[in-house]
Amino acid sequence: MTETAKIVLEGVAKSFGSKHVLRGVDLCVQQGQSTVIIGGSGTGKSVTLKCVLGLISPDAGSITVDGQDVSRLRGRARETMLDKFGMLFQGGALFDSLLVWENVAFRMLQGRRKLPRHDARDLAIEKLRRVGLTPETADLYPAELSGGMQKRVGLARAIAAEPEIIFFDEPTTGLDPIMADVINELIREIVVEMGATAMTITHDMSSVRKIADRVAMLHDGVIQWEGPVDDIDATENPYVHQFVNGLAEGPIEAIR
Incomplete structure (x- = not known):
């Protein structure tokens, strides 16, 4: 571990009943670095992210964020740690009953950093512009948007609170190749621009x-x-x- 390490996992293990998902994960993510975790379906990529966020408690090992053991944080200390994170969920995870701007500004409307609604809306419009969406998009509902636009809204929400760390869960799932490339470009630009530390699973x-x-x-x-x-x-x-080249033969056995 170095002085610039932002996230460190050491010997992280997690089982669900007899299924051993994580058996001793060691990983160090440096400040401002974009790390991508690859692997097949069911290999524990999402479980790893959930352990870092504290949504799942590992059975063994340690996870530190800025030198703090996340498993030991409680109450206000845990809330302060979570304030550092933004996340783009795999399916977008937008709230159908909320307007686009309310989705983007959700943390500012509901969280500890609560803003007046007009200020929250202004902030949301600014973030929507950053991901290439017009102010008119703000007053639509998610169901009125294409899949690519919904993904952009999810990205705007992920960066709305200027997080230090951003997680991306399968950011291009369900998108055509052209839109997937657009989203990838946006992610790269935003992470570099913000100086954020990024972890992606894909x-x-x-x-x-x-x-x-x-x-x-x-x-x-x-x-x-x-x-x-x-x-x-x-x-x-x-x-x-084997994984990079999509080969059937190799140490990774296909699930049949």
Whole structure:
């Protein structure tokens, strides 16, 4: 661990009954770094993020954010830690009954940093502009938007509170290749512009190449390989080689 480490996982294990999902995950994410965790479905990528957020308690190991053990935080200390995070959910997770601007400003309307509604709306419109949506979008409902626009709204919500850390859960799922590339470009631009630390989970290699500084391969409950994104095509690691090239043969067995 270095002085600039933002998130550190050491020996993190988590089981659900007899199913051992995480068996000892070690990962260090540096301040301002974009780390992408790759791996097949059911390998524990989402569980890893939930453990960092404190939504799931690991059975063993430690997770620190800015040097604080997240498992030990309670009450106001935990709320302060969570204020550092923003998240783009896989399915968008927008509230159908709220207007777009109310979705974007949800934390400012409901959370500890509550703002007057007109100020919250102004902030939401500013963030919508940042992701390429017009002010007119603010007064629509999510159901009136295309899938790509909904994803942009989700991204605007993720950055609304100027978080230090942003999590992206399968950010391009359900999007066509062109819109997926647009979202990847936006994510990269925003993370760099904000100087945020980013953790992304995905199986989309185009996203990996576009937004990652470093890549971690999670399989069988542990990090099988971790390194710079530029090394993923050159590494001789058999797990990475099979996954990146979409090969049927290799150490990763297809679930049938």
